[in-house]
Amino acid sequence: MKEAYRILKPEKYIAWLIGDQAKKKKFVPVGFKIYSILEKCFKPVDIICVTRHNQTSNTSIWHERARKYNFYLRGFKYLIIMQRANK
Numbered sequence: 001m002k003e004a005y006r007i008l009k010p011e012k013y014i015a016w017l018i019g020d021q022a023k024k025k026k027f028v029p030v031g032f033k034i035y036s037i038l039e040k041c042f043k044p045v046d047i048i049c050v051t052r053h054n055q056t057s058n059t060s061i062w063h064e065r066a067r068k069y070n071f072y073l074r075g076f077k078y079l080i081i082m083q084r085a086n087k
Contacts, residue, residue, distance in 0.1 A: 005041045010086040014042060017050065019077040031078035042082030049076045 004014055016038065018031050035047065052075055066073050 001037060001041065005084065008084045010084055012084055013045065014038075014082050014084070016080045016082070017077055018080065020074055022071040031080070035078070035080050038080060038082050041084075043085050045081040045083050048079040048081070050079050051076050 008014055016034060018034050020030050021028050035044075038044075062073060065071075
């Protein structure tokens with residue numbers, strides 16, 4: 001994120017696509033954590049939920065793994081759009 005801030009020109013935009021995850025069977029809201037870090041250096045513009053259609057995680061093998069290892073197959077990712085402030 002520091003490098004993105006350094007190379008991004010003032011008033012230009014960054015888009016970050018991220019999904020949440022489960023770590024050691026515990027839900028980790030990665031999207032919200034990334035947003036809060038980005039918010040320190042960039043001005044929030046929008047958050048878009050991008051649904052997953054016809055992706056490889058929507059197959060029977062992943063459904064079996066989700067049941068076996070007790071995790072959710074999340075149906076979306078976050079597209080976080082931020083703008084670098086003019087300094």
